[in-house]
Amino acid sequence: MSAARVFLLALLLGFMCPALAEVAVPQLTGRVVDQTGTLSASDIASLNDRLKDLETRKGAQIAILIVPTTDGEPIEQFSIRVAEAWKIGRKKIDDGALLVIARNDRHLRIEVGYGLEGVLSDVITHRIIDEEITPKFKAGDFAGGISAGVDRMIRLVDGEQLPAPEPAHWQAPDLIDFANPVLIFAVIIGAGILRAALGRLLGSVATGGIVGVFAWMVAGSLAAAILVGLFGFAAALIFGGLNFGGPVVGSGPYRRGGGYPGGWSGGGGWSSGSSSSDSGGFSGGGGSFGGGGASGSW
Structure with a gap:
């Protein structure tokens, strides 16, 4: 036993x-x-x-x-x-x-x-x-x-x-509407107002955030929102200080609380993490397998 x-x-x-x-x-x-x-x-x-x-x-x-x-x-x-x-x-x-x-x-x-x-x-x-x-x-x-x-x-x-x-939501066809000159001009004007109220850096960040949220609502894509938001931030940082004849706050163009003399030099930190070729961005789509195929050796 x-x-x-x-x-x-x-x-x-x-x-x-x-x-x-x-x-x-x-x-x-x-x-x-x-x-x-x-x-x-x-x-x-x-x-x-x-x-x-x-x-x-x-x-x-x-x-x-x-x-x-x-x-x-x-x-x-x-x-x-x-x-x-x-x-x-x-x-x-x-x-x-x-x-x-x-x-x-x-x-x-x-x-x-x-x-x-x-x-x-x-x-x-x-x-x-x-x-x-x-x-x-x-x-x-x-x-x-x-x-x-x-x-x-x-x-x-x-x-x-x-x-x-299915086309990817973040590709160019969905972003064309955001390249409208009227919208770009509106972003620059809005950036000037926000920079006057919050300062150059915070005003630019706020502009990018607002534009990004708007893009997310319209396109329904987080990738599109990030791309458009970064554009809004850059546009506000570069062009938002233009004086279109409006009131000037502070001692310089749209400067408040001492401003940021000489410009902001931290742009290197705003790099997109999606530039890598494929690793991390690829995933299976949910396909099923039943054992079909063939094997070999050498």
Whole structure:
């Protein structure tokens, strides 16, 4: 009886240990996540530009993950865990695809969302791996293999009929109304009044805040509000001190309480945090995966 219990315990531990040893799903920090240093910065930038362009045109998302190893876990099981966590592709359209490479294991897989299984079928993805990716991997050209495979996937997705992507609220079409000369003139006049009442710096900050809130209400976009608010602040700081024939408060043009002689030199602190290429700004759109795709090795 004791021997049977030991046997059952060993069997249970045998089933549990692989689950406990699963490699953690890496954090989605961009369209290309390389944990091995395989790709150079220029390689990543080139891939990111192409994948971002695809998403802009078609709405579909493709992401790339390179890990050292899956630590014995089948590449199929690991990649579906990543796909379910990252949710690449748009929700209910499921137009996402994921290229996973375990470099030390010499295994790779293309995981395909439900919405792309027609164009990136199991047969097609197997051919992409065999014809485009693994021949270059065998020659040591990892960047070339990934680039060739991704390019072929992009061409296929380009030929698929997919719902058009929704335009981003913060892009130029939504900001055109704020470039109206009348509004710009009103901002400058309002900035002059606020600067006269609060001083140059506080008046400019108040102007930027008011303009930003107004932009948020109109455009419904925080990004647009920030951009327009920064414009309002800069316009108030530069042009808000112009004298249009109105009363002058204080000893200098719109100066109060001693003002800020020589101008304000702290402009370097107002840099936009959205200028980085992709990391932090990319996320999955809620797409679902069902195990479609193909695996390979080299």
